[in-house]
Amino acid sequence: MGALDRRIVMRALAASLVLACALPSWAKIAVLDVGAPGQTGQETITITYKDAADVTHSLDVTTAQAGAEDTPEQAAAKGAIKKGQTDDQKAAAIAKAISDKAGANGPVSAASFAGVVNIGCTGSNKLEKVVFNGGNTDERHKLTYTDTVSTVIDFPANEILIATVRLEGAIAGITVDGEPAMLEVGTDRHVATLSTASFTRLSDLALALVRELEAHGVRVSLFGRTEILILVDPDVDNGVWVGDNDRALVMSFSYGSL
Numbered sequence: 001m002g003a004l005d006r007r008i009v010m011r012a013l014a015a016s017l018v019l020a021c022a023l024p025s026w027a028k029i030a031v032l033d034v035g036a037p038g039q040t041g042q043e044t045i046t047i048t049y050k051d052a053a054d055v056t057h058s059l060d061v062t063t064a065q066a067g068a069e070d071t072p073e074q075a076a077a078k079g080a081i082k083k084g085q086t087d088d089q090k091a092a093a094i095a096k097a098i099s100d101k102a103g104a105n106g107p108v109s110a111a112s113f114a115g116v117v118n119i120g121c122t123g124s125n126k127l128e129k130v131v132f133n134g135g136n137t138d139e140r141h142k143l144t145y146t147d148t149v150s151t152v153i154d155f156p157a158n159e160i161l162i163a164t165v166r167l168e169g170a171i172a173g174i175t176v177d178g179e180p181a182m183l184e185v186g187t188d189r190h191v192a193t194l195s196t197a198s199f200t201r202l203s204d205l206a207l208a209l210v211r212e213l214e215a216h217g218v219r220v221s222l223f224g225r226t227e228i229l230i231l232v233d234p235d236v237d238n239g240v241w242v243g244d245n246d247r248a249l250v251m252s253f254s255y256g257s258l
Contacts, residue, residue, distance in 0.1 A: 129256030
């Protein structure tokens with residue numbers, strides 16, 4: 001699946017400090033760790049937050065589109081994602097798209113650092129959830145929800161962290177380059193890695209993912225036929241890993257507090 005390397009927690013924590021310096025007050029943030037894109041495409045993200053009056057708002061963000069003749073560097077300069085770029089360039093593109101959509105003094109802020117995108121809210125706004133809509137640029141993403149007040153993840157006892165992973169589209173069993181396709185879902189506790197060619201229905205694939213994660217102690221359940229809910233323990237699971245490179249499959253996921 002290309003560059004799907006795991007990154008140590010300290011890198012994400014260092015990146016969180018970059019965003020913290022950009023925000024007028026300490027706040028909870030989402031840390032999105034990306035890989036080098038295996039395919040040219042656009043990523044779409046929805047950021048949900050609450051304002052000081054406890055009213056919920058959503059910010060829909062889409063990265064720029066790369067030109068057919070653009071080199072990876074030219075695409076990066078316009079904030080687009082193209083095969084051949086580094087994870088740093090992809091992270092910068094996502095951060096740019098969020099910052100551009102929110103505006104200079106907007107309620108949401110983003111910063112990138114060493115292949116990591118940090119997403120947070122400014123002022124009295126509170127980050128609620130980040131939904132990664134699955135642009136299918138063929139690499140694994142890890143999304144963590146953390147607190148920049150300290151370098152340890154310390155949540156109130158009554159706060160629940162939950163991830164939702166959705167499988168949509170179809171199963172081709174191969175990548176855009178004709179290679180065998182793989183799918184990954186999990187947490188730091190365990191990541192289930194399956195060959196999509198072994199399945200003909202999305203519901204069977206989702207069930208297989210749930211069974212493997214359950215067998216390794218991940219608190220997970222199947223909601224409907226193709227939606228997976230993961231209850232995240234910040235001390236053990238840390239964050240959620242999601243990725244696939246099947247040419248016909250679209251994965252989307254959200255992560256945040258309830």
